[in-house]
Amino acid sequence: MKKKLIIIFGTVLSMVCLVVGVAGCDTFGGGGGAPDISQSIASWQDIGISVEGVGKVWVTPDVACIDMGVQTQAVSVSAAQTQATQSMNTIITAVKSKGVSDGDIASSDYKISPVYGYDSSGKQVIDGYSVTSSVVVKVREISGVNDVISAAATAGGNSFRLDGVAYFMDNPEQHYANAREIAMNDAAESANKLARLGGVKRGRLIYINETITSNSQTSEIEIVVSIQAVYAIA
Numbered sequence: 644m645k646k647k648l649i650i651i652f653g654t655v656l657s658m659v660c661l662v663v664g665v666a667g668c669d670t671f672g673g674g675g676g677a678p679d680i681s682q683s684i685a686s687w688q689d690i691g692i693s694v695e696g697v698g699k700v701w702v703t704p705d706v707a708c709i710d711m712g713v714q715t716q717a718v719s720v721s722a723a724q725t726q727a728t729q730s731m732n733t734i735i736t737a738v739k740s741k742g743v744s745d746g747d748i749a750s751s752d753y754k755i756s757p758v759y760g761y762d763s764s765g766k767q768v769i770d771g772y773s774v775t776s777s778v779v780v781k782v783r784e785i786s787g788v789n790d791v792i793s794a795a796a797t798a799g800g801n802s803f804r805l806d807g808v809a810y811f812m813d814n815p816e817q818h819y820a821n822a823r824e825i826a827m828n829d830a831a832e833s834a835n836k837l838a839r840l841g842g843v844k845r846g847r848l849i850y851i852n853e854t855i856t857s858n859s860q861t862s863e864i865e866i867v868v869s870i871q872a873v874y875a876i877a
Contacts, residue, residue, distance in 0.1 A: 691846075691850070693873045694833040694871075694873075694874070696830025696872065697867065697870070698823060698825030699825070700818055700822045701866075703863060704785060704811055705812060707808055708809045708810075709795075710779055710807045713730040713731050716774075717772060718772075719771070719772065723755070727774040727775075727802070735748060737798035738794060741794050747783070749781075754773075754774070754775040756773045756775075758770050777804070785810070788808060812864060819868065822855075822868040826869065830870045843877070846876055847877075848873070848875075850871075852871040853868060856869075
């Protein structure tokens, strides 16, 4: 999962070219003299310290989403649809018996496709129709995932399909905030180190770009916030 936020606090950074005239050498011609160095020095404050900060937190998922459904085949579309509806209703009843509420079951896909075969002359013909119906079932007790899948598979029989299980945090914003704070502190510390090494002082934050990613595992979710920041030179 990715999320991107861009905030610009100040002006676009500009590169400064400083040219110093050497006594006795007129490198500009026409007697114009050297440019005003004091003006160039003042513009150094527009040059920033560019750093990256990373914040990581690991959290235990509290929600599983199971993508499941049925696939049926019959000579006619209506017959295939009837079979699919009956199988799906049986599966949903079984899932609810495991504590899943109506609000945590959502239709996700429905397809009707012809099934092709060949006649005695080798010509391709339609042999029947296939109906695929899928739902996403949200399980709020992670420990009950296997029981829900088992009940659904038993109810659906040979028509049952399991397309995958994904694990999430139902309300991840607080965890994003924690990782963001770590990343910002990391960026500020990097800027401080560079400023010390460069013999300058870190100024105000003038640009920030945030990227959030998450890697889902069965037991843990890794949330990573990456910050690209630019600080002015004070």
